[in-house]
Every structure is written in structure tokens, then in C-alpha cells.
Amino acid sequence: AQSVTQLDSQVPVxxxxxxxxxxNYSSSVSVYLFWYVQYPxxxxxxxxKYLSGSTLVKGxxxxxxxxxxxxxxxxxxxxxxxxxxxxEYFCAVTEMDSSYKLIFGSGTRLLVRP
Amino acid sequence: xxxxxxxxxxxxKTRGQQVTLSCSPISGHRSVSWYQQTPGQGLQFLFExxxxxxxxxxxxPGRFSGRQFSNSRSEMNVSTLELxxxxxxxxxxxxxxxxxxxxTQYFGPGTRLLVL
Numbered sequence: 508a509q510s511v512t513q514l515d516s517q518v519p520v521x522x523x524x525x526x527x528x529x530x531n532y533s534s535s536v537s538v539y540l541f542w543y544v545q546y547p548x549x550x551x552x553x554x555x556k557y558l559s560g561s562t563l564v565k566g567x568x569x570x571x572x573x574x575x576x577x578x579x580x581x582x583x584x585x586x587x588x589x590x591x592x593x594x595e596y597f598c599a600v601t602e603m604d605s606s607y608k609l610i611f612g613s614g615t616r617l618l619v620r621p
Numbered sequence: 622x623x624x625x626x627x628x629x630x631x632x633x634k635t636r637g638q639q640v641t642l643s644c645s646p647i648s649g650h651r652s653v654s655w656y657q658q659t660p661g662q663g664l665q666f667l668f669e670x671x672x673x674x675x676x677x678x679x680x681x682p683g684r685f686s687g688r689q690f691s692n693s694r695s696e697m698n699v700s701t702l703e704l705x706x707x708x709x710x711x712x713x714x715x716x717x718x719x720x721x722x723x724x725t726q727y728f729g730p731g732t733r734l735l736v737l
Contacts, residue, residue: 529627543728550625550711595665607648608677609654609713611664 509534511598513612520621522590528583528615530598538600540581541609542572545595554596557581568592593619623638624710625714625729633735639700642732644712646693652676652717653695654726655687658709670695671717699734707736 512531520526532538539558543551555566562574572583582597598612626645628715634640646653655667666679670689688699693714701705710733713726 541725548730550730551713552728553725556725599664605686608669608679609656609664610666611656613663 509538509600509602509610509612511600511612513596513598514617515615516613517616517618519618520588520618523587525586526584526588526592526617528596528598528617530581530583530612532579532581532598532600534579534600534602537603539603540572540574541599541601542566542570542581542583543597543599543611544568545597545614547594554583588612588617588619590619590621592617625712627710627712627729627732629730629732631679631733633737634702635737636702636704638702639698640734641703642697642710642712642734644695644697644714644729646695646712646714647727648674650714650716650727651693652715652726653689653693654715655695655697655711656711656713657681658711658731659705660709664711667697674677702736704736707734709733 508588510533541556542554544554545551554570555564557564557574565571570585596615597614599609601609628643652671654669656664658664669677673689676701684700689695711731713728715726
């Protein structure tokens with residue numbers, strides 16, 4: 508069965524510093540990978556996705572992620588964070604079949620401090 | 622294009638009651654999925670509908686049910702509410718083309734349900 512692990516429940520970082528949010532997954536079949544962001548009292552917004560092709564994926568708001576098949580990872584990075592990036596970040600996978608079921612990680616709260 | 626809309630945004634119910642939540646997908650989207658978000662369990666998949674048919678189901682008791690109408694709007698029903706059903710219920714829509722999962726799911730703002 509597929510699963511997603513986000514080991515860091517909270518990541519504090521100072522404004523303008525770089526950040527990496529970690530995501531590892533397990534699945535017996537090929538998967539699509541996603542990062543979503545959730546701001547307080549809002550739904551989920553797609554940051555970026557990996558479907559195929561280049562393993563480095565660029566998303567909105569300056570975020571990027573790299574798919575590493577051998578390490579089954581899909582870490583999210585940003586070279587310089589802003590206060591406005593404070594939010595909850597969710598990694599998710601879906602298997603390459605007709606299912607649209609997204610399996611989410613437990614989330615990482617990014618706290619950007621001035 | 623208008624985004625995914627969910628009504629109501631907030632709801633308070635008591636144990637034993639039932640509740641119906643509504644989701645209107647983005648125009649042209651035919652797939653609607655429902656997720657439950659709680660602090661303890663995180664985001665969990667409830668079910669997915671495509672063209673009025675349930676295509677996939679998560680591990681939730683039969684008290685949780687849903688349906689989709691011909692205009693792709695979807696409703697989710699929870700009967701005999703329990704305290705543990707208090708959660709943010711998120712709806713997501715996508716093109717839902719058969720045979721591919723490359724379509725992105727777009728989420729609504731959610732309905733926050735409080736069971737007292």
C-alpha cells in the first residue's frame with residue numbers, strides 16, 4: 508500500500524533563509540507526486556507536481572522539488588523564504604491507474620520568522 | 622473560471638444527527654473527491670465520484686455516503702454523527718478523464734463541521 512512520510516512536523520526558519528521540506532513515499536507501482544500548501548482557514552492549493560520527465564519541478568511562489576526515484580523522495584525547496592510562506596505544506600501521491608485517490612503526508616508546518 | 626465552492630462553510634451539529642455537505646466543482650470538471658481533515662488523522666480520502674458513479678472509496682464506515690448529480694455537483698452525507706466526525710471536509714474537483722490521473726485536483730475551502 509502506498510504511504511507518504513513527512514518526518515518534520517514543524518520547520519522554523521528565518522526570513523530570506525533557504526528551506527527544505529522532506530517527503531518520502533512508498534508504493535509498489537509508479538506514482539505521481541504533488542505538493543500542496545494550506546494557509547490558515549483555507550483549502551489546499553497546488554504548489555507543484557511531478558508526472559514524468561525532468562526530475563526537477565518548478566512550481567508557484569518560487570518553490571521547486573526534486574524527484575529521486577532511488578530514494579523514493581520528493582523534497583520541496585525554496586532558496587529564500589518570506590513571512591507569507593508561513594503555512595502547512597502537504598506532500599501527496601497518487602498511483603498511476605484510474606484512481607484519483609490522493610494519499611497525503613501528515614504535513615509540515617513552515618514557520619518563517621522575521 | 623470560478624473555483625470549487627463548498628456549502629455551508631461552517632456547521633454545528635449534535636451527536637446522532639445527520640448532515641449533508643455540498644460541493645460544486647469547477648465548470649467542466651467531472652470528477653469530485655472528498656477528504657476529511659482532522660488534527661489527529663490528517664487528510665484522509667473519503668470517496669471519489671465521476672459521472673454520477675462512485676469510482677473509489679476510502680476506509681470510512683457506511684455512515685459516510687455521497688452522490689453526484691448530472692451537473693457534477695456532489696453531496697456528502699454523514700448519518701448518526703459522532704464527536705469524532707468533527708473535522709474540515711474538503712472537496713476537490715478535476716477533469717477526471719478515464720485512464721489517466723494526470724489531471725490536477727483543485728480544492729475548495731472546505732466545510733468545518735463541529736459535532737457537540
